[in-house]
Amino acid sequence: MLYLCSSFYLCQWRKGRKHGVVLVAIIFIVFSLTSIPKYPSWSSTVHHYEEVKSISERSHSPQCEAVQHLMFLKTHKCASTTLQNIILRYGHRNNLTFVLPPSGNNLGNFDQFEPFHADLALPLPSTFGNEYQIFAHHARFMENNIAEIMPRDTVYITIIREPVEMYESIWYYFQLDLRYNVSLPEFARNPVQYYFNAAGQHTKKFGWNPLMSDLGLEETDFTNQSTIEKAIKKISNKFSLIMISGRMEESLILLRSLLCWDFQDVVAFHLNSQPKSYYTKLTEIDRQNIRAWNKADNLLYHYFLAKFEKQVSEYGSDKMGKDVIKLRDLMQKWKRRCSPKLFPTLSRKDKDYCHLLCVNELEFTNIVRSRLWPNYGFRSRYRGKGHRLEMDDINLCDEIML
Template sequence: MSSKSCHPRRKFVFIKTHKTGSCTAVNIFQRYAISHHLSVLMPTGGNMLAWPFPPAEEDYVHTPDEQYDVLLSHMVYNKTWLRTKFPANTAYISIIREPSSHLRSAMNFYRLPELLKIKSKNPVQTFLQDPWKYKDLFEAYFDFCNVTWDGTRNFLSFDLGYPTDGAEDKERARRYTGQLEVDFTTMLIMENLDESLILLRRLMCWEVRDVLYDMTPKNSRNYSYKEYVSTAEELANLRRWKAVDYLLYDTFNASLWRKIAAQGPDFHDELRYFKELNKRVSTYCDKRTKDEPDLTVAASKWNSEFQPHLWNKCGYRQWSFNKALKPSHESKKPSISKPLDKKKKTVNATIPYIQGVSEKLRRILQNFNIATNFKPHSTLRQKLVHPKDRVQKGTKSDVIYRLKCEGPQCNDTYIGETSQPLKAS
């Protein structure tokens, strides 16, 4: 059970990143918020809080006192904005995954091969041969807020607040990643989710029952290149292309194991207990029938006795979570708790026009209520207008020239100036 010397932390922000197993992880925080009657900052529509833009006042449901305990949405990490909504003792948590597998998942989910005009059977392999070749095909620029997004590049870092245009700035990336280490209480690693959750439990002073999760895969999809293992050359290209994401992942993966080592040997005893209990409870929740007797989990060193169905360990659908946490005062004060406009806010994005690609990207962005404007990738002026013919070097006048002595014993050089055309001999 949790140590008597600490108190459970009940103010936390979970930045829900894309294609990282965040749908599985967020259910843990949803259950905790409902079980402990916490005030959740809720988006006005769906589970995205203004992503990929900075939040505005009309983007979330306001409480009368503007006091919030928890945030659990997709949003771009915005330290300045979050500090105005949550107190200084708030825990910040997120989840990331290995960038190579993240690219494969994003490539399939967002149908990137279509947008990038890659027709091979293994689009990841084709893409990794030369990622820079496709740079302008999936980069979207939102001029109203000066935000650029590229789903193929540093997507993880983008969700955690790092700008796309900083992809080549190694020093800036190191400084930002170092600051994230300071800002975040812990970062869950998808490939080591169980270890991450036990560390989370200890840092938050929760009980093991609070971090159980449904082991049934969420949003799992099968596709031909899902298990593709890149060559050394392809991985080298990817590490350069997604350099910030790799820096982020390597930093927090090392941090995870460093913090675990500091926990002592009983961490692994708890981890074994957690794995067994999680499998047992997940199976019970998945296969439970109406006539089946209730499961009672005995007290242990890391949790008190509980029954999963009473402690909401059998999970929530997103709609039930939204309903449970919908503020009861919403209908009483429409001017505060509802958006300023019943219509969804529309924003504009400007992207280069590439026939057959830009149209598909526009359809994707429409799902986020983003109106897309096209700009020409090249213009007639660029192709047709050449005000002057190119002047050959030998016919130029008013030039400075250098002549080198060509004799075998001569190393002298003469530098002169002439207003006459310099004709090559």
């Protein structure tokens, strides 16, 4: 009844407009009235756990080769900046090449839902090699276009988040209350009305199934159950690991194992987070409405949560427990070292490491750009070894640690 009323309202307001919009609303009525299973009904019959075995086997292998061809799809408001920092640090320290935009930190115009294509990236820095090695910035996933520029043995990974938590974070981070001129609970009661009556494409930004949009699903397919299922299967086949932001420590352990990196390589501080003190409290009905509106994201999340549980189980509960404690202790060590009290006593190498642990995404991107394209005139406050770290950066570092 919720979406029937909102769609009727939409049709009344849009009387005389193109029939296509009305058709989308009608389709949504039928789609949203179906029940939302805790897990997709088809997930029990389609399993693609080849990647699970590879993570498990690598975790017990005494020898493995570190992965240096990596595509990390940076999703919005899923703790992806924290993961990106890990990947940028590894690539920067090992002099790897990156796919980067000429400015800013987005490979594409998200206001226009632009999918990634090679023209969005800086040309290959031939001075440092003949291939791109790491892709780790915001982009709408377009498999064929990414495959054109990345090596064939590239490992694909990403991170996702529980849909209501993610939508809350997106709503307040991008100030969607100002875009739609309504509170989140009110929007959740009549999403069709507010979304389709929004003026301008930029107002719709991240307003409907933002996670599946990042992963390349078109808005016209958000109400097509069959297309959503096919898209999730395709994602499952392509991505070796899809981490869960609410299970960050286990995610980092699986990541370290998959990539055959060291524990110190996956040390991380929580970056680009926002306080929840000003969030409007949601009722359980509000949460159900948000899940119904973002049904494609909900299906995606529960499918990969089940797969993640399988990967953790295959890794081994005892081994996972020990490795989580080891990683946690290492993070605490660097939290102490990078504090303003101990920082002056550190070696230059450790000071540089602290800086890169805490530096924001835009500045880190500038650091990498200035290294890879030295003749393009890119500038960074941080020029590498021998440059003193600003105390402001240390204070920030002290504030953002896990």
